[in-house]
Amino acid sequence: MPLPDDFSPFEHLQSVIIQQHNHIVKDYFKDMGDDWEPEVATGRGSLRVACTILDEDSALVMAMRHRLLFDVLGYNKAGLMVYYGSKESIEPPVEGHPKIVFYFSQDSASVPSTQDYKADAEYSVRLMGLENTSTNLHSKLVEIATEIRTQFLEAKQGIILTKGNLGVIYKDPAHGFSNGRRILANTEAEAIDIYKRMCNVIDVIFDEEKITVSNPKKPSTTGTVTQTQVIMGKTRKKRAYRRVVNVRFRYAYALIPGEPQPVFLVDTTYRYHPLVKI
Numbered sequence: 001m002p003l004p005d006d007f008s009p010f011e012h013l014q015s016v017i018i019q020q021h022n023h024i025v026k027d028y029f030k031d032m033g034d035d036w037e038p039e040v041a042t043g044r045g046s047l048r049v050a051c052t053i054l055d056e057d058s059a060l061v062m063a064m065r066h067r068l069l070f071d072v073l074g075y076n077k078a079g080l081m082v083y084y085g086s087k088e089s090i091e092p093p094v095e096g097h098p099k100i101v102f103y104f105s106q107d108s109a110s111v112p113s114t115q116d117y118k119a120d121a122e123y124s125v126r127l128m129g130l131e132n133t134s135t136n137l138h139s140k141l142v143e144i145a146t147e148i149r150t151q152f153l154e155a156k157q158g159i160i161l162t163k164g165n166l167g168v169i170y171k172d173p174a175h176g177f178s179n180g181r182r183i184l185a186n187t188e189a190e191a192i193d194i195y196k197r198m199c200n201v202i203d204v205i206f207d208e209e210k211i212t213v214s215n216p217k218k219p220s221t222t223g224t225v226t227q228t229q230v231i232m233g234k235t236r237k238k239r240a241y242r243r244v245v246n247v248r249f250r251y252a253y254a255l256i257p258g259e260p261q262p263v264f265l266v267d268t269t270y271r272y273h274p275l276v277k278i
Contacts, residue, residue, distance in 0.1 A: 010059070014055070014057075014062070017053065017062060018053045018054075018055065021053050021062075021065075021066060021069075022052055022053055024069070024075065025048065025051045025052050025053075025069060028051075028069065028073075028075055028270065028271075029044060029047075029048045029051075029270070030270075031044075031270055031277075031278075032044060032045070032048065036048070038052075047068075047073070050065065050068055051065055051068055051069045051073075052065070053065050053066075073271075074271055075271065077271070096131045096132045096133070096257045096258075097126045097127055097128055097130065097131065097132075097176070097257075098126070098127045098130055098132060098137070098141075098254050098255065098256045098257070099124050099125070099126050099127070099254065099255045100124060100125055100126075100127065100144065100198075100201070100202070100252060100253075100254055100265070101122060101123070101124045101252060101253055101254075101255060101262075102122070102123045102124065102148075102152065102198065102249065102252045103120070103121075103122050103249075103250050103251050103252070103253075104120060104121040104122070104123075104158070104161055104247035104248060104249050104250060105118050105119070105120040105121075105247055105248065105250050106118040106119040106120065106245055106246065106247050106248070107246070107248055110245075110246065119163060119243065119245045119247055120247060121161070121163060121183075121184070121247050123181060123183060123194065123198070124181070125175075125176040125177055125181065125198050125201075125202060126176035126178065127140075127144075127176060127202060128174065128175060128176045132256050132257040132258050132259065137256070141254055141263060141265060141275055142275050142276065144201055144202065144254075144265060145252070145265035145266050145274065145275045145276035146276050147200060147201045147203075148201050148252050148265055148266045148276075149266050149276055149278060151197040151198075151200050151201055152197060152249045152252070152266070153249070153266070153268070153278060156268070156278050157248070157268065158248045158249030158250055158268050159197075159248070159249050160246050160247070160248050160249075161183075161185065161190060161194055161246070161247055161248075161249075162185065162186040162187075162190055162244065162245070162246050162247075163184050163185060163186065163242070163243070163244065163245050163246075163247055164184060164185055164186030164187070164220055164242060164243075164244045165184070165186075165215070165216065165218075165219065165220040165242045165244070166184065166185050166186065166187065166188060166191070166213065166214070166215055167182050167183075167184055167213070167214035167215075167216070168182065168183050168184075168185055168188055168191030168192065168195075168211060168212075168213055168214075169181065169182045169211070169212040169213070169214065170183075170195045170210055170211055170212075171210055171212070172204075172207065172210050175199070175202070175204040176202060176204075177210075181195075182214075183195070184242055186244055188211075188213055192206075192208065192211065195211075216242075218242075220242045220243050220244050221240035221242070221243040249268070250267070250268055250269055251264060251265075251266060251267040251268060251269060251272065251274070252264075252265045252266050253265055253272075263275065266278065
């Protein structure tokens with residue numbers, strides 16, 4: 001069927017973009033509910049208004065809204081895995097057991113203006129009772145995600161761990177903590193609390209006798225780092241040494257051998273599509 005006489009390529013393109021783009025916007029801000037009304041009094045409300053394409057928008061404004069959502073807020077990074085080096089050299093995870101990863105990062109409001117990065121932390125455990133080919137893998141991951149929501153969220157926000165100088169190691173290979181798992185914490189009790197929560201998530205008994213504490217003589221960095229070093233002709237600040245800083249749980253995901261993309265279990269950033277909503 002030929003195009004109608006009054007067909008406008010721009011109007012047609014704009015209508016298609018509005019339909020597809022705003023559907024993504026609605027999904028990205030799904031935590032605000034289906035009955036949300038446009039408002040700019042809240043942070044996420046303001047962002048959603050700014051991302052939503054309107055019929056009267058010019059091509060430039062449409063492109064700006066698209067860039068805000070995909071580039072600035074990072075929607076285009078959802079589900080991507082970053083590799084440094086050849087993919088051919090990456091070995092699959094040990095023995096086909098899925099790995100659960102817990103990611104923490106510093107709140108933006110607490111990052112000093114002189115600091116060019118957020119402090120973060122990542123801890124993991126393997127599911128020794130499951131294989132990547134287990135027929136009940138999906139249902140078990142939903143159960144695990146539900147327990148993560150219980151253990152690592154309070155009032156729909158991630159719990160806080162104070163990182164520090166103390167290295168607390170937990171080694172229990174039979175239950176997925178192989179080669180020792182180290183948490184840098186300000187106190188031994190804080191690290192043990194995280195280990196206990198991880199054990200509750202995978203339904204194993206925590207054994208405090210399997211804890212080893214490493215307390216280096218070198219003190220944590222407590223203030224702003226002022227020392228610099230020259231790398232390839234450019235002056236760079238030296239990294240802080242085990243500084244004392246609060247990091248908050250952001251999300252958890254599963255790495256499954258043979259599955260190219262991570263399976264997100266719980267996500268407080270609303271960037272991904274987790275198995276369980278918060």
